[in-house]
Amino acid sequence: MPYHEFDCSKCIPERKKHAVVKGPEDDLTKALPLGYLNTIPGSISERGCAYCGAKHVIGTPMKDVIHISHGPTGCTYDTWQTKRYISDNGNFQLKRTFATDVKEKHIVFGAEKLLKQNIIEAFKAFPDIRRMTIYQTCATALIGDDIDAIAQEVMDEMPDVDIFVCNSPGFGGPSQSGGHHKINIAWINQKVGNVEPEITSDYVINYVGEYNIQGDQEVMLDYFKRMGIQVLSSFTGNGSYDDLRAMHRAHLNVLECARSAEYICNELRVRYGIPRLDIDGFGFEPLSSSLMKIAKFFGIEERAQKIIDEETARWKPELEWYKERLKGKKICLWPGGSKLWHWANVIHEEMGLDVVSVYTKFGHQGDMEKGIARCEVGALAIDDPNELEGLEAMYKLKPDIILTGKRPGEVAKKIRVPYLNAHAYHNGPYKGYEGWVRFARDIYNAIYSPIHRLSYLDISKDEIPEDGGFMTQRMYSDVNLPEEVTKSDSMREYTGKYNIIDDLHKKEYPEFNKKQ
Amino acid sequence: MPDINEKVAQLENFIMKKCLWQFHSRAWDRKRQNENILGMAAKLLCGEEVDTSKPEDKCYWVDASYLADSYREKFDWLSTMSDDEIRELMLALKARIDFVTVDGSLNAELTDPRY
Ligand code: SF4
Numbered sequence: 001m002p003y004h005e006f007d008c009s010k011c012i013p014e015r016k017k018h019a020v021v022k023g024p025e026d027d028l029t030k031a032l033p034l035g036y037l038n039t040i041p042g043s044i045s046e047r048g049c050a051y052c053g054a055k056h057v058i059g060t061p062m063k064d065v066i067h068i069s070h071g072p073t074g075c076t077y078d079t080w081q082t083k084r085y086i087s088d089n090g091n092f093q094l095k096r097t098f099a100t101d102v103k104e105k106h107i108v109f110g111a112e113k114l115l116k117q118n119i120i121e122a123f124k125a126f127p128d129i130r131r132m133t134i135y136q137t138c139a140t141a142l143i144g145d146d147i148d149a150i151a152q153e154v155m156d157e158m159p160d161v162d163i164f165v166c167n168s169p170g171f172g173g174p175s176q177s178g179g180h181h182k183i184n185i186a187w188i189n190q191k192v193g194n195v196e197p198e199i200t201s202d203y204v205i206n207y208v209g210e211y212n213i214q215g216d217q218e219v220m221l222d223y224f225k226r227m228g229i230q231v232l233s234s235f236t237g238n239g240s241y242d243d244l245r246a247m248h249r250a251h252l253n254v255l256e257c258a259r260s261a262e263y264i265c266n267e268l269r270v271r272y273g274i275p276r277l278d279i280d281g282f283g284f285e286p287l288s289s290s291l292m293k294i295a296k297f298f299g300i301e302e303r304a305q306k307i308i309d310e311e312t313a314r315w316k317p318e319l320e321w322y323k324e325r326l327k328g329k330k331i332c333l334w335p336g337g338s339k340l341w342h343w344a345n346v347i348h349e350e351m352g353l354d355v356v357s358v359y360t361k362f363g364h365q366g367d368m369e370k371g372i373a374r375c376e377v378g379a380l381a382i383d384d385p386n387e388l389e390g391l392e393a394m395y396k397l398k399p400d401i402i403l404t405g406k407r408p409g410e411v412a413k414k415i416r417v418p419y420l421n422a423h424a425y426h427n428g429p430y431k432g433y434e435g436w437v438r439f440a441r442d443i444y445n446a447i448y449s450p451i452h453r454l455s456y457l458d459i460s461k462d463e464i465p466e467d468g469g470f471m472t473q474r475m476y477s478d479v480n481l482p483e484e485v486t487k488s489d490s491m492r493e494y495t496g497k498y499n500i501i502d503d504l505h506k507k508e509y510p511e512f513n514k515k516q
Numbered sequence: 517m518p519d520i521n522e523k524v525a526q527l528e529n530f531i532m533k534k535c536l537w538q539f540h541s542r543a544w545d546r547k548r549q550n551e552n553i554l555g556m557a558a559k560l561l562c563g564e565e566v567d568t569s570k571p572e573d574k575c576y577w578v579d580a581s582y583l584a585d586s587y588r589e590k591f592d593w594l595s596t597m598s599d600d601e602i603r604e605l606m607l608a609l610k611a612r613i614d615f616v617t618v619d620g621s622l623n624a625e626l627t628d629p630r631y
Contacts, residue, residue, distance in 0.1 A: 029620035036625070185631075251571065262541055266631045275575030278536035286534070293578045345533045365623040370539050373532035 002031050004380055008388040014040045018383040020372075028369050033383040036364040038174045043386040045175075046408055047361050051075060053176025054168035054183040055135040056083060057260060060094075061211045061237040062244065063087035066122045066129050068098040070115050070147055071137025075099065075170070082406065084424040085211045087238045088218065088505055092129070098122055102139055112145050119154050123161055131241040133164045141169035162241070164191055175362035175384070177259070177337070184263035187244065188271070192264075197246035201230035202515050203298040206250040206268070209261030209338070210281070212237025214428030215501035219435055220281055222504050223291060227303040228512030235261055248272045252297055256281055259337035259367055281431040282339075282439075283346030284312060284319065311433035319350060321491040322440035325477040327352030329447055330397065333371075334390070334404035335422035337363040341370035343403075348376060351440050356397045359385050361405075387411055400447050416455050418446040427498075434496050441494040448473040517593050520608060526591060527609050528616070534586070537579045538617050543626040546618045549576075550610055556580035558606035561587065562599040 002023045009015040020031045039045040048056070051069075055076075060067045060083070069076035076099040087093060100118045102111045119132065134147055151163040168182035205224070210217045217237040224231050232250045233243040253265045253276045265276040277293060280286035288308045295304030331353045333340045340358040347353050358371040359382040372381050380393060390408055394417050402412050402419045409419035420426055420442055430439040446452070450471050457464060478486050485491070497503075518526065531538055537549050552573070556566045557580040568574045587594055594602065618626065 028616050029622060032622040034624075252575065258536070258539075258541075263631050266541065266545070270631075273571065275571050277575055277578060280536070289534075289582055293582055296578045296581060297574055341536075364625055366539055366541055366625065369617075369621070369623060370536065373539075 002026055003033075004382075006389045006392050008392050009043070009386070012040055012042045015043060015386075015389075019385075019389070020381050022372055022375065022377055022379050022381065024377050026377075028373060031372060031381070032365060033368055033381055034365070035360070035368055035383045036174055036177060036362070037384075039384060043384075044388075045361070045384055045386060046390075046405070047174075047384065048176035049138075049170030050168050050172035050176060050179035050182065051135055051137050051170040053173070053179025053260075053362070054166050055133075055179070057176060057211070058180055058183045058236055059133045059135065059166060061085040061087075062131075062133065062239050062241055063089050063091075063093050064129060064131060065093060065241050066096070066098055066126060066132045067093060068100065068118060068122060068132060068134050069137055070100045070111065070134055070140045070145065071102050072139060073099040073101050075137045082424065084214050084428070085237050086215060086501070087212065096126075100140075102137075107139060107143055110143060110145065111140055112150050115140075115145065115147065116150050116154060119150070119163070120158075123158065130161045131163075132161065133166060133241075136165075136167045136169050138170040141167070141171075164241075177362040177364065180260040181263055184261060185267070188247075188264050188267045191245045192247045192268070193245070195242050195245035197232055197243065197249050199230065199232075199249065200514065201228055201512065203227070203229045203300065204232050204250050205229055205252045205254050205294070206233045206235060206247050206274075207231050208235040208253050208255045208265055209257030209259075210234055210237050211257070213423070214425045214430075215504075216281065216429045216431035216435065218501050218504050219429050219432035222507065223307055223432070224294075225509045226307055227291070227295060227300060228510070229294070229298070235264060248274070250274055252277055252294070254279055254294060256342075257338040259363055280342055280346070282342045283350050283436055284316065284433060285350065286342075286346050287431075287433065287436070288312070315433040315437050317491050318437045318494050319440055321488075321493055322437070322444050323350065323352045324481065324485045324491065325444055326440065326447070328354060329400040330354050330356045331443075332357040332359070332393070332397065332399045332402040332404070333375075333422075334359045334385075334402055334408060336361050336405065337367055339403075339422055341367060341374055344371050344374035350436070351443065353443070355379055356399055357382065357393055359383070359390075361385075391415065401443060416452075418449060418452050420446050429501070434500060437494050438496065438500075444477065445473065448476045450476070517596070520605060523591070523593065523605055524608050524612050527587065527605075528612055530586060530590065531583070531613065532616075535579065535583070538613055541625065541631065542628060543618050543621075546626070547614065550613050550617065552576040553580045553583065554606060554610045554613065557583045557587070558603055560584035561594065561602050561606065 002021045003016050004019040004021050005016045017034045020033050022031050076097050100115050147165045151165050166183050166186050168179040172178050217234050233247050253274050255265050255278050268274045269276050279290035291304040295301045355375045357380040403422040405423045412419040426442045429435040540546050540549050553576050559566050561584050568577045
């Protein structure tokens with residue numbers, strides 16, 4: 001097994017089996033790190049807790065819901081500033097965050113009364129919102145508060161409200177992934193099948209494992225609407241609580257992030273016979289083939305082809321502009337879970353970047369199988385890295401950019417490696433054809449940032465050049481490019497708008513007559 | 517023209533780089549996916565009919581037809597092979613994918629009895 005031992009982790013020998021280098025002769029039966037295990041003592045992991053995985057990844061993107069943490073306020077910190085799962089209803093779910101504010105006295109005497117009072121207060125404060133999710137935290141799980149009973153009491157007293165309870169305290173799994181699993185299963189057990197939807201199309205899907213980061217879901221929704229497909233529910237980005245109770249009526253589950261949401265698709269397949277189709281919404285070719293697969297399922301291939309042709313013609317020249325300038329740059333794909341495999345191959349093929357490392361904080365071995373299968377030979381694959389390993393990898397691999405979350409991203413900045421936010425994005429959306437160009441644009445801007453270049457100079461010891469003027473990105477990126485590229489008429493920089501989501505809200509779609 | 521091992525390697529590489537269906541979460545899922553999708557792809561490459569009347573089969577067919585179309589487009593040598601040779605090749609490919617994703621897999625979660 002081509003395990004990679006970090007110098008900094010020699011004192012934690014168990015870490016060795018969590019990193020491998022993909023060698024030229026290696027397949028997945030030879031090169032696969034351990035994964036989804038408890039963090040090894042001594043290793044400062046970058047993971048989140050199981051409560052966070054349930055609430056802040058999957059629960060809270062639901063848009064028409066009061067989301068309450070039953071616990072200390074600290075648990076519910078993630079909100080507008082750290083999360084960017086927007087919605088088309090004014091971002092209620094991001095602007096408002098609720099916690100029962102459990103204190104010492106509640107730990108001693110119980111917090112159920114406090115919970116009930118909070119639920120009622122919240123519903124009174126927001127009379128237009130009649131749906132709620134409640135999340136257990138470590139403290140309230142340990143004192144044994146019966147959240148289900150309190151929620152039922154309130155629903156009995158207030159018949160117009162509906163409440164979902166998620167029992168996934170922070171310690172309920174090795175990482176946030178434990179929470180993804182728990183909330184998937186809790187939702188299908190408690191809520192799916194409770195609402196009968198109005199079916200308006202012959203072609204009905206659930207769009208699953210999509211969190212509408214900076215509008216990703218809305219971009220994809222646009223394609224589905226142009227194809228005349230009814231998206232019964234989105235699990236859960238920009239999703240509506242009651243729509244998600246009707247998931248059992250879809251004809252097909254279209255799954256993006258299998259890491260966080262394959263469980264509900266698997267259960268919907270077993271319990272309701274709805275097939276699961278895994279897709280990639282990132283990158284021109286994967287997205288085109290994904291749209292075509294969905295269209296084929298329904299026999300509407302020409303509708304998908306029209307979108308593919310129009311979008312490719314509009315955006316391909318812009319993608320090519322960036323590809324010419326990104327070719328051969330080294331990139332570490334260090335996201336949380338699924339993006340390492342969504343991006344590993346297509347970012348190389350369509351942007352020309354060389355993926356020198358993939359890592360996952362909370363992914364399972366299945367995610368590493370997909371990631372390692374898709375990346376090129378020589379890549380270093382790391383499971384649940386600690387901060388020192390991340391640093392060591394960056395010093396050794398010398399990437400031109402890393403794609404990761406805020407915390408490791410700040411570490412990268414300190415050693416002057418540019419980073420893009422892989423979870424919340426910089427200037428997304430990144431899904432869709434235009435989104436993929438925006439992603440390329442953000443990577444380009446990060447790698448060739450003139451401001452970033454200034455950080456390479458240490459004013460305490462380096463000689464500061466005084467003869468050069470201010471350099472632009474273009475001066476850095478084009479310096480070695482041939483004229484046929486720099487003066488090309490067929491390629492151009494990104495020409496889209498700053499905000500591409502608002503226009504989608506105003507768009508009108510063709511009517512497709514329903515046959516059945 | 518590449519030998520059968522080289523052909524299987526090229527077909528496998530395409531699946532590994534472009535597809536996701538082979539990596540469902542449990543061993544039984546993976547065997548089911550491999551069997552149905554590769555079985556259908558073999559039929560499509562041989563010009564045979566496939567039954568897509570059930571939604572489940574339709575979904576396998578969607579991935580199988582993407583695979584068959586891509587194979588035809590990318591691997592010229594396929595057009596020089598007889599149907600029997602293609603069937604044999606696809607059986608060898610299925611054995612290889614079963615090995616990489618299930619029987620030889622190092623993924624410890626595959627045998628978890630529940631989802
Ligand atoms: S680990 Fe427990 S206490 Fe900490 S944020 Fe998660 S739920 Fe709250």
